[in-house]
Each structure stands twice: as C-alpha cells, then as structure tokens.
Amino acid sequence: MLRAFVVIVCFQFAGEALSRLAGLPVPGPVVGLALLVLAALAWPALQREVEEVADTLLRHLSLLFVPAGVGVLQYLDLMRSEWLPLLAVVVVSTALTLAVSALAFTAVSRRGRGGDTGA
Amino acid sequence: MRGPGEFWLFLSTSPLFWLALTLGAYVAADALAARTGRHPAVNPVLLTVAGVGAVLLATGTSHQTYFAGAQFINVLLGPATVAFAVPILRHRSAIRRNLPAIAATLAAGTTTGVVSAVLLAKLFGGGQALVASVAPKSVTAPIAMGISREIGGLPELTAVVVIATGITGAVLVTPLMDALGIRDWRARGFAAGLAAHGIGTARALQVNPVAGTFAGLALALNGLVTALAAPLLFRLF
Numbered sequence: 624m625l626r627a628f629v630v631i632v633c634f635q636f637a638g639e640a641l642s643r644l645a646g647l648p649v650p651g652p653v654v655g656l657a658l659l660v661l662a663a664l665a666w667p668a669l670q671r672e673v674e675e676v677a678d679t680l681l682r683h684l685s686l687l688f689v690p691a692g693v694g695v696l697q698y699l700d701l702m703r704s705e706w707l708p709l710l711a712v713v714v715v716s717t718a719l720t721l722a723v724s725a726l727a728f729t730a731v732s733r734r735g736r737g738g739d740t741g742a
Numbered sequence: 743m744r745g746p747g748e749f750w751l752f753l754s755t756s757p758l759f760w761l762a763l764t765l766g767a768y769v770a771a772d773a774l775a776a777r778t779g780r781h782p783a784v785n786p787v788l789l790t791v792a793g794v795g796a797v798l799l800a801t802g803t804s805h806q807t808y809f810a811g812a813q814f815i816n817v818l819l820g821p822a823t824v825a826f827a828v829p830i831l832r833h834r835s836a837i838r839r840n841l842p843a844i845a846a847t848l849a850a851g852t853t854t855g856v857v858s859a860v861l862l863a864k865l866f867g868g869g870q871a872l873v874a875s876v877a878p879k880s881v882t883a884p885i886a887m888g889i890s891r892e893i894g895g896l897p898e899l900t901a902v903v904v905i906a907t908g909i910t911g912a913v914l915v916t917p918l919m920d921a922l923g924i925r926d927w928r929a930r931g932f933a934a935g936l937a938a939h940g941i942g943t944a945r946a947l948q949v950n951p952v953a954g955t956f957a958g959l960a961l962a963l964n965g966l967v968t969a970l971a972a973p974l975l976f977r978l979f
Contacts, residue, residue, distance in 0.1 A: 628821070632821055635820045635823070649970055650892065650969060651888070652821075652823035652884060652888065653823060653969045655820075659824055660830055674828055680818065680825040681826070684822055684883075685786050685941075686765075686768045688901060689764055689768060689791055690808075690812035690813065692898075692905055694805060694898030695899060697898060698899050701872070701899065707866045708872060708876075709863075709868075712862050716858040717879075717910045718918060720936065721919075722922060724854070724960075725930060725933035728847040728928065731847070732840065
C-alpha cells in the first residue's frame with residue numbers, strides 16, 4: 624500500500640516536472656495522470672500495484688474538496704457582490720452542458736449503430 | 743496551563759485541532775448524507791464546509807491558522823488526480839467501443855461547458871478573476887483548481903463553484919434527461935459525468951450501473967480535455 628502511494632506520488636512529481644520543463648498549459652497532476660495511463664498500458668502490473676490506493680483516494684474524493692471549499696470564506700465579499708454571474712453560471716451553464724452532451728452522444732451513437740439504447 | 747481561555751488558545755493555534763475538526767465534521771456529514779439515502783440536496787462537502795466555516799467565523803480564526811492543519815488533506819488533491827488513471831484504464835475497452843460518440847460528445851460538451859460559463863459570467867457583469875474562476879466549473883476539483891490557477895482565477899472560488907455545479911447537475915440530470923426524451927443510459931451517464939464531475943458520477947451510479955460507468959469515463963476524460971482546451975478557449979472568448 625505504501626509502495627503504491629509512492630508510485631502515485633512519483634508520477635505526480637514526474638508530471639509536475641514535465642509540465643514545468645516543457646512549459647505545458649496543463650496542470651502537473653494531469654500530466655502525471657496521462658503518464659500513469661501510458662505506463663500502465665505498457666506494463667499492466669503497474670495498474671494492479673496502484674489500484675487499491677487509487678480507489679481509496681477516489682472513494683474519499685469529497686473530503687479532499689473541503690479545505691479548498693472552506694477557503695472561500697476569504698472571498699465572501701466577492702461572492703456577495705458577484706452573486707448574479709455566479710448563480711447564472713452554476714444553473715444555466717450546467718443545464719446547457721448536460722443537455723448538449725446527452726444530445727450529442729445519442730445523435731452520434733444512433734448514426735453509428737442504428738439506434739442502440741445500450742441499457 | 744490554567745483556565746479554559748489558555749486551553750482554547752493552545753487548541754485553536756494547533757494545526758492538529760483544525761485537521762481533526764475537518765475530518766470529524768466530514769465523517770459526521772457523510773453519515774448524515776447516508777442516512778437520508780444520499781438525497782442530492784444533502785451533500786457532505788457542503789455540510790462540512792458550512793460547519794467548519796461557521797466555527798472559523800465564530801472563533802475569528804484566520805484562514806492561515808486553519809490551513810496549517812487542513813493542508814494535510816489539501817495536498818492529497820494531486821495524488822487523487824493521478825489516481826483517475828485507474829478508472830480510465832479499467833474502462834478502456836468501453837472507451838474503444840464507443841469512441842466516435844465519446845469524441846464527439848467531449849468536443850461538444852467541453853466547449854459548451856467552458857464557453858457558456860465564460861459568456862454568462864461576462865454577460866452578468868463578472869470581473870476578470872471571476873470569469874477565469876468559473877471557466878473550468880464542470881471539471882473535478884483538483885483539475886479545475888489547477889486550470890483556474892493557470893488562467894488567472896482564484897482556485898478557492900473555483901472549488902466552491904465546482905462543488906455548486908456538481909450538486910446542481912446531480913439534481914437536474916434526471917428531470918432534464920426525461921424532458922429531452924433521452925433514454926440511452928450511456929448518454930445520460932456520460933452527460934452527468936461531463937457536466938457535474940464526481941457528484942454527477944455518484945448520482946449516475948445510484949440510478950443505473952451503465953450510466954455510472956459512462957459517468958466515470960466522462961469525468962476522467964473531460965478533466966484531461968478541459969485541462970488542454972480551457973486555457974485556449976478562455977483566451978478566445
């Protein structure tokens with residue numbers, strides 16, 4: 624378990640280093656994610672090694688948002704003065720994204736396969 | 743040590759106290775959410791942030807003092823992002839089978855998510871920092887915060903907008919899909935994961951296993967695609 628955590632942290636570090644050195648517009652941990660996917664495709668044993676720790680981290684993902692969420696206390700004034708654009712974005716843009724995504728998926732998979740409900 | 747005042751001074755400046763309070767509040771909030779049958783309105787993140795935030799405001803504790811303890815949780819956001827490699831690897835045969843639909847939906851959904859957020863924020867008079875903070879709102883928090891920092895937003899504000907987006911998406915997805923007449927579980931799940939990341943994915947998993955699988959896929963892929971596309975889209979709009 625400790626070894627799996629070391630593997631994950633090393634991939635994050637490699638991602639941070641690559642992102643910084645190559646000047647990529649992508650956050651380091653995302654580069655680390657891509658590196659881990661590629662590495663595990665080449666060496667499948669790597670996936671089994673990290674699976675348990677990765678699942679544990681993702682199961683408690685909600686907890687990891689909390690410190691950042693509490694950090695918004697520093698921005699209460701900003702939220703009070705900008706509540707209208709914030710509300711508009713959260714409600715309208717989210718509904719729009721849901722609708723466009725679902726419609727695009729059904730449109731393309733229907734054309735490819737002649738109407739598959741997939742359930 | 744004499745008197746409760748002195749004891750409080752010791753407690754409130756100790757990083758361990760704020761770490762323990764955050765963990766304890768989360769365990770309590772999660773138990774409460776489980777007891778309501780995971781009702782979308784009873785979100786453990788929202789409850790924990792509200793509870794801990796109330797304690798900080800009531801005691802006049804600075805964010806710096808709080809973060810000395812909470813940073814030990816916050817630092818795990820990076821490893822959690824890397825951990826998304828595992829669901830992607832697990833679903834790689836499903837990714838391959840539905841590649842055309844997945845690619846088209848990612849292109850349409852990611853663009854809609856970022857561009858509509860940026861345009862709406864500007865339309866309703868949001869400033870530059872606010873517009874940058876809401877652009878990655880549909881992506882899971884660790885990735886969204888990285889993107890926000892990259893394009894000049896406030897990562898903490900992004901975290902809150904991301905959580906609000908997740909809850910909103912989880913509540914809206916079922917009635918909206920029914921209204922649009924979309925019965926394909928792959929499409930419903932993929933939309934939930936793309937628009938409302940982990941909270942939308944949790945919702946999809948409760949409704950249907952096929953929807954849950956495709957939601958997890960969309961959550962991970964949208965994280966990657968938005969990280970690549972958001973800085974560019976943000977500059978264009």
